[in-house]
Amino acid sequence: MPRVREMLAYSFMQNAFAASGIVAVLAGLVGFFLVLRAQSFAGHALSHIGFAGATGAALIGAPPLAGMLAFTLGGGVLMGALGEQVAQRDVAIGVVLSLALGLGVLFLHFFTSSAAQATSLLFGNVLGVDAGTIRALLALAVVGLAALAAIARPLLFASLHPELAEAKGVQLRLIAMLFLAIVALAVAEASQIVGVLLVFTLMVGPPATAQMLSTRFWTALPLAALLALAEAWAGLVLAYATDWPTSFWITALSGAAYGLAALGQRRAAAG
């Protein structure tokens, strides 16, 4: 207990808990639909596009979060506009994401001063979050969740049965664009905590685990957010206790939860 009080006395730890909490809930809920739509690779690509945006912004002296948002939003809307199939077309997305990562490397090359910044962009730096960033994260999360709540119903319909949804008057392309814009927001946020290379750990791991643990939409959806939150906060505590990187602990917990759920499911299927 005294160690917990000591940990929470540090303002950087308070900030880290607040920031990772906000991001985990957003990532878990948005990621749930990403997994449901089998578009997790598109989310991965958006994070790499965001890397180019963040490094490009740093190069011209703008805030990296703003640069990242501009690029992920642009990329998300474009992917949605090009159509459902493109967002699931692995090769095209793979080419674009490596191109974006390459651009990011080029920007970093010109912006030589900061290897530390590169590391924090790639692998996250939740212990370096300040109060201003938390306010920005909170505002973006509120916008993202409000937008998700607004389109959740046609989004679910379009994800489960696109042909019927289209016949019933759902505008598939509009919904796809709006959703990928929301994903872009969540990706930009998650990158602040776990870095662009590890957004999967918050956006895909917990939702995929939740979907294995429950077949009910209204159980699995909040469970995804809860798991993401638990993994992020437990990761922080473990990082504080061990002095190992927070991102490592979050990925380890996310992977362990997924593995255990998969094992449990296999056992249930066999028994």
Add this chain to the structure above:
Amino acid sequence: MTSAIRLTGVRLGVAGRMVLNGIDLAIEPGEFIGVLGPNGAGKTTLMRAILGLIAPAAGRIEVFGAPAKPGNAAIGYLPQLRGGLGAPRLRGRDFVAAACDGQLFGLPLLDRGAARAVTAALAAVGAEALADRPIAALSGGERQRLLLAQALLGAPRLLLLDEPLISLDPRRQEELVALVRRLQLRSGVTVLFSAHDLNPLLGALDRVLYLGAGEAALGTVDEVITAPVLSRLYGTAIEVARVHGRVFVLGGGAEAEREAHRHEAHDHHHAAGA
């Protein structure tokens, strides 16, 4: 009385290719229409046009007297399945429920009336037992029943069922046709039921809509399933044979031959099962 579906001089193209070329026909409310024709004849295209998803290149398509347009609540639709359904881990009930006013914005919450409607649709197709199982654990026939439950939501006056018999074994095919016929007799809904093979539908249908070579023939089985009509639709010499109340389409065209083989394969199944 307004027709359920009326096509006037309809020309329909997909990707620059004319699929239906000048079709005139009327389908009356309460009819069970078997929609037949070789692969690529335009069965799916016609249904999508009735749904307002494809605009005709010429002519008019009216559904209950109004021009076809997307979002028509009077139509229930079971699309032709390509591959699996999304979200294999989700339970059947939530899959069906997603179609309940799924086009509205907001959260996918069901009020009590909507929840009852979902339960009723599941019960109507005998899928109560499937409601709690994940979609991945269902057989092809069980999935088709969930899709049929979705199509029944909102008490439609017209059901468009696109090849629901695909990948079902003959016994499941008979069950599904009988189920649709029962639902139709109870509610008076108009049914368009497309299929590769006429025989499973013989006991249920009122009239046949046979598509081929850009043309359509609508009439009773005796009027449409004849050598002259089918020869015109297939563009090659076709013979029709009837054996033990079953109909066999035989001919020189590759499609017709494949059809004939399919029919034979079905008969073997039947012989083995009997």
